[in-house]
Amino acid sequence: MVMASAGPLQDEIASGAAPSQSLSAKGFSAEGLPVIRLDRVEKWYVTRDGPVHALAATDLVIAQHEFVVLLGPSGCGKTTLLRMIGGLIAPSQGRLQVMQRDLWKGQTRQSNAVSDLGMVFQDANLFPWLTIEENVALPLELKRTPKKQRLSRARALTDLVGISGFETRWPYELSGGMQQRAAIARALSHDPGILLMDEPFGALDAMTRDTMNIELQYIWMKTRKTIVLVTHSITEAVFLADRIVLLSPRPGRIDTVVDVPFERPRSLDVQMTERFQTIARDLRHRLAENA
Amino acid sequence: MTDKGLTSAPLSPPGDPARAARRDLKVYLPWITTPALCLLLVAAWWAYIDVSGISAFILPTPESVWHAWIGLLQSKRAWIDTVMTIYATLLGFLWAMAAGVGLGVLIARVRWLEQTLNPFIVASQVLPKVALVPLFVVWFGFGVTSKVLIAATLAFFPILTNTVLGVKSIDRRHGDVMVSLNATRWQVFRKLELPSSLPYIISGMEVGIVLALIGAIVGEYVGGDLGLGHLLVARMNAFETDGLFAVMIHMTILGSLFYFAISLLRRALIPWHESAPRGTRNV
Numbered sequence: 001m002v003m004a005s006a007g008p009l010q011d012e013i014a015s016g017a018a019p020s021q022s023l024s025a026k027g028f029s030a031e032g033l034p035v036i037r038l039d040r041v042e043k044w045y046v047t048r049d050g051p052v053h054a055l056a057a058t059d060l061v062i063a064q065h066e067f068v069v070l071l072g073p074s075g076c077g078k079t080t081l082l083r084m085i086g087g088l089i090a091p092s093q094g095r096l097q098v099m100q101r102d103l104w105k106g107q108t109r110q111s112n113a114v115s116d117l118g119m120v121f122q123d124a125n126l127f128p129w130l131t132i133e134e135n136v137a138l139p140l141e142l143k144r145t146p147k148k149q150r151l152s153r154a155r156a157l158t159d160l161v162g163i164s165g166f167e168t169r170w171p172y173e174l175s176g177g178m179q180q181r182a183a184i185a186r187a188l189s190h191d192p193g194i195l196l197m198d199e200p201f202g203a204l205d206a207m208t209r210d211t212m213n214i215e216l217q218y219i220w221m222k223t224r225k226t227i228v229l230v231t232h233s234i235t236e237a238v239f240l241a242d243r244i245v246l247l248s249p250r251p252g253r254i255d256t257v258v259d260v261p262f263e264r265p266r267s268l269d270v271q272m273t274e275r276f277q278t279i280a281r282d283l284r285h286r287l288a289e290n291a
Numbered sequence: 292m293t294d295k296g297l298t299s300a301p302l303s304p305p306g307d308p309a310r311a312a313r314r315d316l317k318v319y320l321p322w323i324t325t326p327a328l329c330l331l332l333v334a335a336w337w338a339y340i341d342v343s344g345i346s347a348f349i350l351p352t353p354e355s356v357w358h359a360w361i362g363l364l365q366s367k368r369a370w371i372d373t374v375m376t377i378y379a380t381l382l383g384f385l386w387a388m389a390a391g392v393g394l395g396v397l398i399a400r401v402r403w404l405e406q407t408l409n410p411f412i413v414a415s416q417v418l419p420k421v422a423l424v425p426l427f428v429v430w431f432g433f434g435v436t437s438k439v440l441i442a443a444t445l446a447f448f449p450i451l452t453n454t455v456l457g458v459k460s461i462d463r464r465h466g467d468v469m470v471s472l473n474a475t476r477w478q479v480f481r482k483l484e485l486p487s488s489l490p491y492i493i494s495g496m497e498v499g500i501v502l503a504l505i506g507a508i509v510g511e512y513v514g515g516d517l518g519l520g521h522l523l524v525a526r527m528n529a530f531e532t533d534g535l536f537a538v539m540i541h542m543t544i545l546g547s548l549f550y551f552a553i554s555l556l557r558r559a560l561i562p563w564h565e566s567a568p569r570g571t572r573n574v
Contacts, residue, residue: 130563138482
């Protein structure tokens with residue numbers, strides 16, 4: 001089922017990777033190519049009780065193909081950070097680059113930088129008036145891709161995320177987990193290099209969440225996207241990440257960055273190992289100190 | 292037997308013929324009860340006339356109403372009246388749609404416009420619109436224009452308020468999706484705002500079409516010599532109570548047809564919405 005989709009997807013991934021080759025010629029190694037770069041990025045919110053410092057000046061570089069998890073308690077600015085990278089809110093200060101292009105010029109979003117981003121939200125946010133395949137193909141429709149092409153792409157993607165057979169259903173006919181799979185397929189459909197995920201499995205039950213974590217790892221290995229995922233689950237973070245960026249609140253700032261060395265593919269059993277437990281425990285202590 | 296059947300219902304397997312029969316009964320029940328109740332009503336009507344000996348000028352027999360209605364269907368003049376009423380209703384309704392949806396989208400989007408117009412909208416909504424009928428006749432004469440206008444005025448407000456509600460009810464998270472996909476303003480309108488507010492607009496249309504018909508008929512009461520409203524008044528003046536009933540039946544059928552047309556529109560345009568019948572949703 002999944003193998004059948006490998007052909008067209010791999011082709012498109014190959015074509016999507018073309019710019020990176022030309023960039024690597026300028027002196028970046030393919031592994032270390034920075035696709036997201038934050039330079040003293042800062043966010044203030046204006047509220048009735050005066051300004052709130054949501055995110056203190058932050059530096060962060062995320063490399064191509066990396067799986068980075070932003071971890072922290074609520075109010076630590078992790079969602080703010082992700083939404084700024086996703087082009088949904090403007091930073092108050094600093095410079096934010098995606099694929100070497102400035103994402104913001106003042107308060108104005110640069111649309112050419114956004115096309116490399118795919119976003120998955122906490123709720124699937126599928127449009128109820130579109131069928132699953134129409135939802136998945138929506139980004140392509142907005143880019144005026146011919147119908148035949150976008151539907152075949154949608155089918156390949158529903159296959160990849162494991163919901164083939166549901167293409168012509170309405171969103172309400174699918175379970176929460178399956179809707180979120182469709183949302184991931186939608187975020188991948190215009191073949192962005194970067195996938196931004198804002199607590200994508202936060203609304204799901206624990207068992208579905210485990211399954212989705214395994215699936216996401218599989219999708220990541222297959223598509224080799226750069227993934228930035230926000231979560232407040234330590235286990236999820238350690239299971240998924242190459243690198244965990246731990247944030248602390250008031251004001252939101254990067255506390256520590258932790259490398260997670262486990263080999264891929266990781267099975268759920270890795271959670272039982274001592275190293276996993278050690279990393280998780282250290283993170284938990286770190287979180288408790290800052291709370 | 293039925294008692295036992297009901298209590299064991301949750302336990303019976305899907306293939307159970309008794310259960311299938313009960314499901315069929317639920318589906319067909321209105322097809323039995325509706326005609327039965329109508330017959331009962333007619334029987335009670337007849338019985339009341341028989342027992343009370345009431346004058347035919349006050350309450351005609353179902354039989355004479357039936358004949359009057361058949362006579363109406365055969366009269367060319369009555370069909371001209373019907374067409375005139377349909378024309379005034381539909382044209383008024385279309386004007387109300389254009390104005391209501393257009394202004395509704397603007398009001399819901401532009402904050403200062405809403406604040407500026409809101410007092411006037413509330414005031415004009417509180418005003419009994421049929422009070423405008425004599426004025427419209429003075430301004431626009433006894434022709435069809437005054438009927439179209441009063442139909443439009445009546446249908447306008449439910450369409451406007453529902454459109455405003457619909458556009459304001461758009462899920463912000465859906466908006467985030469469109470922003471993250473770099474959608475243009477037009478794409479946001481076409482792919483998100485319009486489909487999202489369509490269920491609300493259609494609900495407004497359902498109320499609006501019936502109000503447009505009422506508006507057209509009330510307009511015809513007051514001015515001119517055409518339309519079902521005029522026909523009704525003419526029957527009253529001629530003391531033809533059976534004819535009066537016949538025109539009422541005619542109007543009811545017309546109203547039902549309009550309402551039915553909007554329901555068809557609902558099925559066709561928003562099969563994904565909760566309000567759409569089950570059968571069309573599980574395509």
